[in-house]
Amino acid sequence: MWTSLQKLFQKHVSERSVAALHWMSDGCTLIVLSQDKLSLRCTFRRSLMFQNNDWLRPLQKLLAELPPVQQMTVTLAPEFYQLVQLDKPEVPENELKAALRWQLKDLVSFEPGDMQFDYIDLPGAHQQQSRLQVVVSSQRMLRPLVHCLHSARVPVKTILPEEWVLKNLLPAQTQPVLLLSQRVGQDLSIMILRAGRVCFSRRVRGLPSPEQLSLDSLHQGYLDALSLEVQRSVDYFEGQLKQAPVRQLVLAINTALQADIAGFFRQLGFAEVQQLQFSQWLPELDLQQQAQFATSLAAALEYESTAEQEVGYENAS
Numbered sequence: 503m504w505t506s507l508q509k510l511f512q513k514h515v516s517e518r519s520v521a522a523l524h525w526m527s528d529g530c531t532l533i534v535l536s537q538d539k540l541s542l543r544c545t546f547r548r549s550l551m552f553q554n555n556d557w558l559r560p561l562q563k564l565l566a567e568l569p570p571v572q573q574m575t576v577t578l579a580p581e582f583y584q585l586v587q588l589d590k591p592e593v594p595e596n597e598l599k600a601a602l603r604w605q606l607k608d609l610v611s612f613e614p615g616d617m618q619f620d621y622i623d624l625p626g627a628h629q630q631q632s633r634l635q636v637v638v639s640s641q642r643m644l645r646p647l648v649h650c651l652h653s654a655r656v657p658v659k660t661i662l663p664e665e666w667v668l669k670n671l672l673p674a675q676t677q678p679v680l681l682l683s684q685r686v687g688q689d690l691s692i693m694i695l696r697a698g699r700v701c702f703s704r705r706v707r708g709l710p711s712p713e714q715l716s717l718d719s720l721h722q723g724y725l726d727a728l729s730l731e732v733q734r735s736v737d738y739f740e741g742q743l744k745q746a747p748v749r750q751l752v753l754a755i756n757t758a759l760q761a762d763i764a765g766f767f768r769q770l771g772f773a774e775v776q777q778l779q780f781s782q783w784l785p786e787l788d789l790q791q792q793a794q795f796a797t798s799l800a801a802a803l804e805y806e807s808t809a810e811q812e813v814g815y816e817n818a819s
Contacts, residue, residue, distance in 0.1 A: 519545065521571040521656070522801035524664075525647065526579040528552055528687075532564060533798040534571055535783065544783040545569065547795060558650060565654040573659040575667070575801040576647070580688065580705065583639040583663050584610045587624065590632040602636060610638045618644060622666065625701050625743060635703070637663045662801065665693060665703045670803040671754065671778055671796065674698030678739070678746055680732065681778075683754040685793060686713050690728070690755075692735045694748060702739050706731045712757035720759060725766050732767075754778040756793040 519536040534546035550564055586609050591601040602621065607614045619638040644661065651658050668691070672679060678696040690709050694702040709727060710719060736748045751772045753760050764775045780792045780799055787795075 519569065519571045520802050520805050521546075521568065521574040522798045522804075523574060523576045523651075524579070524795075524797040524801065525576055525582065527555075527581050530557075530561070530564075531795050531798045532568070533795055533802055534569060535799075535802040542783075544799075547784070547798075549794060558646075561650055562654065565651070565656060568654075568656065571657065573657045573805070574651070575659055575804055576651070576661040577667050577797050577801045578639060578661060578663055579797075580664060582643060583637050584612070585663065585665065585703070585705075586610060586636045586638065587633060588636065590623070590634050602634075606636065606638055612638055612640050616641050622700060625696075625699075625745060635665075635700070637666070639663075659805075662804075664797055665691065665700060667797065667800040667804060668693060668754075669695050669698060669700055670800040671780075672752060675750075677750065678748045679750045679752060680736065680748050681752045681754065682728075682732070683778075683796070684709075684712055685756045685796070687711055690731070692731065694735065694739050694745075696746075701745065702735065702743070704735060712755055715757050715759050717759060717762065720762055720766075725763070728763070729766070729770060749773040751775045752778050754793065754796055756790055758790060760789070 519534055521532065521534045524531045529549065529551040531549045532547065533544060536543060536545040546569055548564055548567070550560055552560060586606065588605060588609070591598060591605070593601045602619065603614060603617060606617060606619065610617070617638050618641045619636055621634040621636040624633045624635050648658065648661075668681060668683060672681065672695060674697050676697060678694050678701060681693045681695060682690065683693070684690040688711070690706040692702075692704050692706060693700060709731075710724060715724065732751075739745050740747055749772060751767050751774070753764055753776070755763065757763075760777050764777055767775045777789070778796070779789055780796065783799060784792045784795060
């Protein structure tokens with residue numbers, strides 16, 4: 503997971519190929535991006551649904567179809583981890599994880615001996631104490647999945663939460679960008695990114711899942727509730743963290759009404775509102791189908807250079 507795993511099997515490939523597995527409670531998506539000279543393309547994609555947590559044999563069969571890759575990233579859906587923001591303990595770096603484990607035992611539902619966790623630094627005003635975003639998961643939950651991948655000789659590089667890979671769907675920019683994302687069956691995610699880093703993130707409960715949205719529901723409370731949560735996040739980022747104003751918003755909501763949502767935020771005064779699309783890598787799919795592979799694609803892009811991502815998004819726009 504957050505501790506890099508030793509390469510389990512070295513495969514010889516003629517081009518750089520990286521795989522990404524998005525692991526969810528009811529299924530998974532798997533994608534491979536391959537780079538040959540200056541061309542970056544999707545060479546393999548699959549989606550798989552599970553029933554009654556019976557995932558082992560279907561996953562084994564899927565992995566048997568996987569072409570040779572140099573490394574894989576596994577991304578966990580939110581149901582498998584908890585995110586916590588806290589002040590960074592004032593201890594030497596080599597004692598930080600021990601100090602965090604002591605703090606986390608009262609903040610998350612995992613037992614201390616079962617916790618697998620890592621952290622990233624969050625921006626703040628110079629006079630404020632440094633803060634961390636910590637992601638915590640269960641070793642007992644991860645172990646069978648890692649064992650399955652190990653047995654299939656898949657070269658796993660790392661395991662990450664969704665929030666830490668979605669930043670790869672946007673080119674790094676000096677000004678903050680707010681990313682709204684939501685897939686079917688999940689809570690809405692609000693993230694603020696800058697210079698390729700996660701500066702702020704939170705999940706919003708209580709809003710309808712994308713498949714429940716209709717044009718009437720948009721204008722009968724959904725958009726008002728959504729804009730309120732966005733404004734709260736922006737106010738905290740700009741006011742409490744004393745960061746630059748947020749003027750750009752990007753949507754990755756799995757609904758055919760995404761254009762209507764974009765128009766609403768333009769009317770609210772955002773200077774630039776975009777709908778995220780992945781046509782460069784998944785040209786044969788419509789926007790809603792592309793959204794199914796968004797997290798897998800973001801994780802695969804973890805290993806591409808910033809320049810390559812920027813070229814890709816220029817071509818997709």
